[in-house]
Amino acid sequence: MKHLWKTYFPLLILLYSLGAVRSQVNPGVCRSPLGMAGGQIPDEDISASSQWSDSTAAKYGRLDCEEGDGAWCPEIAVEPDSVKEFLQIDLRSLHFITLVGTQGRHAGGIGNEFAQMYKIKYSRDGSRWISWRNRQGKQVIEGNRNAYDTVLKDLEPPIIARFVRFMPVIDHSMNVCMRVELYGCEWLDGLVSYNAPLGQQMVLHGQHIHLNDSVYDGAVGYSMTEGLGQLTDGMCGLDDFTLSHVYNVWPGYDYVGWTNDSFPNGYVEIMFEFDRTRNFTTMKVHCNNMFSRRVKTFQKVTCYFRSELDWEPVPVSFSPVMDDGNPSARFVTVSLHNHMASAIKCQYYFADIWMMFSEITFQSDTAMYNTTLFPPKTGTPTSPQPGDNPTHKVDDSNTRILIGCLVAIIFILVAIIVIILWRQVWQKMLEKASRRMLDDELTARLSIQSETFTYNNNTTNPSSVPSDQESNSTYERIFPLGPDYQEPSRLIRKLPEFSQTSEEPGDTPSKSPQASSQEGVPHYAEADIVNLQGVTGGNTYAVPALTMDLLSGKDVAVEEFPRKLLTFKEKLGEGQFGEVHLCEAEGMQDFMDEDFSFDLSENQTVLVAVKMLRADANKNARNDFLKEIKIMSRLKDPNIIRLLAVCICTDPLCMITEYMENGDLNQFLSRHEPEGQIALLSNAPTVSYSNLIYMATQIASGMKYLSSLNFVHRDLATRNCLVGKNYTIKIADFGMSRNLYSGDYYRIQGRAVLPIRWMSWESILLGKFTTASDVWAFGVTLWETLTFCKEQPYSQLSDEQVIENTGEFFRDQRRQIYLPQPPMCPDSIYKLMLRCWHRNTKERPSFLEIHRTLLECQP
Template identity: 55%
Template sequence: MEDKRIKDEDITASSQWYETTGPQYARLNREEGDGAWCPEGLEPSDTQYLQVDLGRLTFLTVVGTQGRYARNSGNEFARYYRLNYSRDGLLWKSWRNRLGIMVMEGNKNTYASVINDIHPPIITRYIRVIPVTKLSTTVCMRVELYGCSWDEGLISYSAPEGQLMMQPGYPFANLNDSTYDGVHEKRRLFDGLGQLTDGVIGLDDFLRTRQFSVWPGYDYLGWRNESLGMQGYVEMEFVFDRQRNFTSMKVHSNNMFTHGVKIFSSVSCWFKPRLIAGWEPEAVTFNTVLDDRNPSARYVTVPLNCRAAKSLRCRFFFADVWMMFSEISFQSGNKPHRHVPWFTHSSFNLQTQLTDLIFSPSASDPPDDGNTPVLIGCLVTIILLLVIIIFLILWCQYVCKVLEKVRRQAAGAAVPLFYGPANADPHYERVFLLDPQYQNPAVLRNKLPELSQSAEASACGGGYAEPDVTQCTPHQCFHSNAPHYAETDIVRLQGVTGSNMYAVPALTVDSLTRKDISAAEFPRQQLIFREKLGEGQFGEVHLCEAEGLPEFLGEGSPLPERDGHSVLVAVKQLRADATSQARNDFLKEIKIMSRLNDPNIIRLLCVCVSSDPLCMVTEYMENGDLNMFLSQREIESTLTHANNIPSVSLSDLLHMSVQISSGMKYLASLNFVHRDLATRNCLLDRRLTIKIADFGMSRNLYSSDYYRIQGRAVLPIRWMAWESILLGKFTTASDVWAFGVTLWEIFTLCKEQPYSLLSDEQVIENTGEFFRNQGRQIFLYAPPLCPPSLFELMMRCWSRDIPDRPTFEGLYQALRPHVNQ
């Protein structure tokens, strides 16, 4: 209102005293006209209103009001007011707060503004501010509205009413949608929005709430399986403002399985292109990975395969007695595309369709006037030209690849692995993790539209404080001014077992044999397999018991003291169908691991490589990974002690942070780049000693933490620095960025995923904002448990420019004094 983005013609009113007190003068902090909007008299029973058309659906969160000051001559203001709103301008609804109160406190004088948070927020296009009085009086108002555009476009959802949970020994949990603004009829909700779109994410324990003075279960809408006629699912419908091209649906679901609550086992969604049309017969079905180990609530992302619709009907199938949702959101493209179903060869053929189109006359066609042969000839000529052009493009690409391979082989015979300016830092790797074609800056811009022409110029200089180059060829951009590694010798991000692999600057061996491995050969028959932790394309990671391992390793063994002879170990095993390249990569990984010797880095204990399958045996901690450990605990307090709730202290969290920084300091001293630092890759023993590992990528439990590109590479984009995502550049400084995100995880007790409100695509878009550095990038919020000085350290880790980020040595020295010795 104040900056006049809302035009005068979009502000109307039920009445006004004079032309100079009309609705166009109801702008906060402005003194045009006679200083405010003043309705024509106001009785206690009147409904005089100021109406604002916001121009589009808006997520309204705050309202500010003032009285009429009129350069010190006004003396009218509204002590109370209420709000009505409408999404279509026809059906009006009255806003109520979470306790059902409609009236808000207004002003106490004529000049000071009063800001009121709207809880719950309003999704609307039209808003009416209605002054309320107990006596006949004159009031005047100036108004400001705060919010953001509701780009999701959801205008209503329908669902069964939430239900009451009664469990012995626990308080009643009323799991209804208490802020729903639609119709309640026959135990169903129709034509409204409520708690599933209010932006409030429920806690892991559904009995606890983020709001004060409300009942247990308030943040969730929940249903009991048996109460829905034993049909085994909950059906919901979603209506949008227009047809959209849906890419995914995100459902925040509770998973407190100790109370019979789990995320849904599967979901099927049907699509309706128009409200008056029928439902399309082909549904999208998604099966979730159920988790009986981690009770944390979580977002489940359901791919919707770019289906176009204005309305969706989804059936969520129960996995246990209860199912609870706290938030549902949709991601969609701007331009809807008609969904084309898959056809079998017998029912659909492109050639047949073209033949029918060209040669099959209709009974209603006009008589042949002699132009038909000409038209057919033109169409056939166009098709032949397209085929020739496609063939030429493919042939050129093939020839270019062959020539490039020859050039690289020639260059590899004449130059060392690392090349670049003599004063350049040799300790980083430049990798494009998509396909070789994306190393062309023009193609990269098409893949990531956020990169403008200035991105190419920055890529020429590595994106940092290197010489400014404004013009260069694509080859120069990525090979002249930035040191890098020959692409054929790059260690891949994902190892053959599905785990992460360190980036190592000096490992140039083309083939390795047993004599290159320093680790001792362990008797294979003494490994007892207990559980598969994860897998990759050519290998697997298993949890095993190793009998007699302490005696085998002898004095100085890194293993904890045990009464028995069996210890838990992680065994990476190469599968029998592995390629020769995978076998060589596996041996390289063994050589990398054998070089690591630090109290906070996972150790390679022994190997089994005298016969197939090849195995490497590493440490494994009985307390599992840090993410699982923290997500099952609360911060230490009198309440946790009294109720025997597993807890950690702030000192424990700081001690963990110091240990991780110490381990990364050691890796940095060897010029090793981890590339996947996160709490899921930090293991704990019973004394809370942390060892940095690399199993996270291979475990299904953490599959949602990785973004899959082209169905092949997986990237932990929520932990990656912007230059790693946009430029494929992994350095110790990008590990520092990931360390900042890991600190954030620790001080949120791993209760939510970083950038949990952003989709994977939005996370990538946000990296473009970091690149442009125009102040629009989104940072992670400050965790409530985190001291301000520590959050400042996190923010330094997320600096746009590498020189502004701290080193791991500096991080270790900064964190160490905070730990009680």
């Protein structure tokens, strides 16, 4: 059953995501094709201004399709600056569109017409059309350079629309043809417009902070009316409102903000219009709370509801708890108590001089209605006409039918899961030999049984795991793995990594791993791993069994250290079986090897980390502790934390390792700023780019040494790198034991904890830990370093969405999300990161190659 749980853990996440009702969308994940290529959009919903012939009609303008004459082509050649010709798509409901794709007419080599540029117009009601502009105000999008390649373009900002038009643009008269696709997801909020006062300008230390809604697509006068903009673009602002997720824009770009000097009533009023009457449960407002700049979340909000034509007299009021201790931006959740409404008017009261919002989302039940603004297609398409006054009433019979269908679907899903689980058990009985080979290949797979998992199951305090409402993730919606999701057991057999080792019954025996290694294929330390439970819950290096056998025959080459010479200073962390203390040690120079140098005077104390086994630890923990000492005593590299001495003659057992005076790299960098104007203004200490690369080079050097011994670290991150004098770096392993980093680990059912934001896709999905997965983690560590550890990797994704993203890496359909290029990161270094995150483990660079590349990149 344990194996089945590991196999179907991603499937359970999928089922959870299907059952959870979420209304927010994440632009980085909401990127599914909407049905042009797949045929979900019917022909009658695709129209055009004109067509060259019946065989180049609008219905042939589907991406990757070669039907008809291979594309949509307008009747005449398009003239420069002409906006008359267009290809139009009706999505039948509002959608959040983040990406568009275009092709020309190829038709098996017969055609050679394509649009080199194009514009996009969109509409939510079919009558008011809006020209899309990027965040810098440009309308023209670069198109194709030949007739067959697909060109994908992100829409920044994304659009919320039902109707979309592609309008070819050229610089000289020519024939053009287009095939297109839209990517995104359904817009479940139902919000069609918001009306708000114009954002204002702040002057901070002589710098102008523009807090206007720069992508608003409605009318802008003294206020903003009949449009949507930055409050619905899926981008939440950073903690520091003077910075932005988007580069090359002005300070304050992510937020819409107002000062109380301009509002004598003490509040800002925003009205929200929806596509139909809805049953509202909550509203979430993402607010800045940088109180040191006199910015706070709202003190109180009062919301009025309009269900038909009149506003309800009794509003809903909510007062959040003011937070003067944490300056982080956050979502404030407001309960709307299931009010039925087609419009909501909210008054947000100031708590300080400034109030800033970056995102407002609504959650509402998807009730059935007998009349909707966008009815399903039946015969001739209809659209609302001026003067129409659609009424909305809850259809109880439809609601009962919906509930019955949902119950039936749940029973069917449960039955399918039972059948799949039974089939798995039956197949494993029939394919025992094949499964044994697969299990040998995946000895290091994930396990939620803490006694067989390297990571400690009591590392972090369960109470420290954030709740749903306290989550700092930008979005909480979990996206399913998609229709092409397959059972992991089948996927494993298709992977190139397993093609040489896994066998089906009746197959000719394949080459052994040893044979593959002899032929030059890298053989990572992935088989017969000895898992040592670090006493602090940290990651004691995963060691090949052969290496462990060699070590076990040797005596520990470390001397006993007098306990009385240790002075306790600080508790660094703890785990299930032990603790880590920061201590001062006297006379340590007498216990160091000849090849180990410390710049110390004779009587000077030195900082050390002391791993101590608890008195109540069981026999297995004691044996693992002694094995850990044996392994650590053999690690001698300038960039690996060294074991200095032990205290094992009496209980409690202790091992004494190096500790660097500047602490771990994560905290060190977060206290510093890159050299530049911001550092001068804030008077913060700086670290130069050359020193960042120097530190990264040392990390690569230490990992090169570990990989040469076939040791797999499994938890490489800045929190596990210590900083000494002159930017010296040494790799450690007890970052997991510190409560400070509990948020970096994902807890499975309260048991095992995993650093999923640093883990490769094969480690998360298959439990496969190798030197190649350490290379992946190094790429993330390098990204942390060049961002000065200012944010967690994939900070815009929830833990569940990070796991879902690994599924995209596995399928490799260009929908996976990569960490963005840091501002001060050159292209050559970012390309190295991307190579570390390559889907195929054999395509990732070795640590020897990484170290050589970084040496060449040092200024």
